Amino acid sequence: MKSMSYVFIRLGIGISMLGHGLVRIPKLTAFSEGMLKNFKDSLLPNFMLIPFTYALPFVEFLIGFLLILGWQTKNAAVIGGVLMLILIGGTSLIENWGALPSQMIHLLFFVLVYEFNQSNTLALDKSQGSN
Template sequence: MDKKWAYLLSRLAIDLSFFGHGLVRLPKLDGFSKWMTGQFSKSFLPDVLVLPFSYALPILEFAAGLMIVIGLFTKQGLLLAGLVTLALIFGTTMIENWDALPSQLIHIAFLSVLLAYLPHNSYAVDKILKK
């Protein structure tokens, strides 16, 4: 398979996860925030950190997903998605939600490979703008 098409498929696969997570959470932002703060109520993380993150998370997921799906500022979108995932990994370990950790590690692996092979990102707005 052409490396450019393989890159596109991988980019879209990881994108659907971020874009989808953000998209479904945005309309129910208050409910999501209450759920998330509830999850962290027994952790040592203070509400002053958890509450703003619970509101920012869906917006950041959606923004990263949007950047990745159209291939505009792809590198920055992948880095944003990576930082969000690292924050999620930290939170996951703080509440000992070990079942969620493998999925987050897979996301980091995908994002790392996409960043390493960024020159193959040919089917993207970034490429059009560089011409």
């Protein structure tokens, strides 16, 4: 994979994740309440959901920020991939099949960012001599 192509992939998924977090953080309570409403009939209890719904926007923001900077890129890709698997599981539990393709695409981009990290350029990881 060419280095510039990798930069576009890394920045694309980074901007998406940063944006997800950025728009949700200012309306955190409303976001959490909306998620809880969506999951009210699911198998997941509120004591698990509430902390997750409050943490999710901050995790999304952090993943996006790290990917945009190209710092801790592989770790950000792993955390992003795990997050997508969790979201895919939750989406499946509430049968929200419309959200699944977007989550699967995000997962694919995290896999690409991780797998082709040797092409990582225009990144803080490179200035530190690590991949």
